[in-house]
């Protein structure tokens with residue numbers, strides 16, 4: 543398992559050389575490129591766009607896609623380990639990679655025509671084009687089927703009108719996968735809206751106290767004329783965007799497990815070095831209880847994610863499994879960050895350490911891609927057969 547992580551169940555033995563290689567490449571990238579700059583980016587509230595070509599050069603964008611489209615044909619465990627390491631750096635970096643790969647490249651790959659794939663995917667893998675994913679609206683968050691953005695067919699093109707909210711990468715994106723309702727049939731369709739199309743803008747959302755090293759924007763679509771050749775022909779209905787979210791949530795679960803591990807490792811080290819009452823604080827039973835609980839839950843999370851990754855490779859991973867993973871790992875990430883912060887005492891609030899930044903980031907990650915409650919409802923329905931959503 544990843545550097546600094548407990549490997550209590552000896553899972554490292556089960557990883558292939560490729561999987562370990564991807565993990566260590568992501569780890570070195572974080573140590574060399576992310577850790578030295580990320581707390582300043584966070585304080586300044588800026589996403590480090592200079593890193594995009596470097597992230598792309600490492601092959602982190604859309605790595606599970608076929609080589610023909612710029613991917614690396616990676617398996618899902620290798621992909622998960624990569625995100626584990628990137629989120630140990632910062633959730634903003636992992637979010638950039640998740641949105642580009644799972645929420646923008648994936649829908650083009652899954653629902654696009656061959657011409658669309660060749661047109662956009664290789665450039666996105668190289669970081670030459672940045673993408674975003676526009677599903678959420680001001681009045682449609684947990685209930686995306688309630689969206690009011692419409693697409694009206696006008697000859698060979700569509701006129702799209704609506705507003706999307708909370709869009710990661712929005713203001714730096716060259717293209718946006720936008721979900722809109724066909725105004726005649728009510729069916730949800732997917733479109734690639736390109737920067738510069740008249741009527742399309744992406745104003746930045748200011749004042750975030752979480753995920754500060756990430757761009758979050760609105761998408762404003764005011765009668766944007768989008769050619770039919772930019773419609774994803776195979777995407778029909780809510781299952782289109784939900785399938786993309788399922789891809790992204792799998793990666794988020796791996797990522798937040800990495801964040802939890804980074805917090806645990808930071809707290810363990812600090813507690814062994816910090817002396818109070820003439821003893822390292824790690825010697826106090828109350829501190830040990832905190833560390834033991836994190837160590838146990840991180841170890842259980844590793845088993846879950848490795849097993850789910852192997853199931854995904856066999857195509858037996860269902861969306862309910864992904865809900866459990868997102869729910870479990872996000873709760874763990876949030877708790878680990880807060881517990882680590884408490885173990886670090888006053889030092890824990892400083893940007894020199896990671897746990898406070900991770901804690902603030904987790905407030906967003908806990909909510910996006912299906913809130914914690916939404917995943918509880920999905921699993922509640924699975925277990926009881928009764929729908930608690932309505």
Ligand SMILES: Cc1cc2nc3c(=O)[nH]c(=O)nc-3n(C[C@H](O)[C@H](O)[C@H](O)COP(=O)(O)OP(=O)(O)OC[C@H]3O[C@@H](n4cnc5c(N)ncnc54)[C@H](O)[C@@H]3O)c2cc1C
Nearest residue numbers: 675676677678683684708709710906910911912913915931
């Ligand atoms: C930083 C950030 C980045 C994001 N990036 C993107 C992006 O790139 N693309 C995108 O499309 N969206 C993005 N989102 C949006 C995100 O997915 C939504 O915020 C999320 O789905 C929740 O929607 P909402 O904020 O409207 O909350 P609401 O849906 O209004 O929920 C508010 C509260 O009510 C609860 N609730 C809602 N329905 C029920 C129910 N049936 N039963 C019980 N409780 C319920 C929720 O769990 C939550 O606690 C992002 C959000 C953030 C904060």
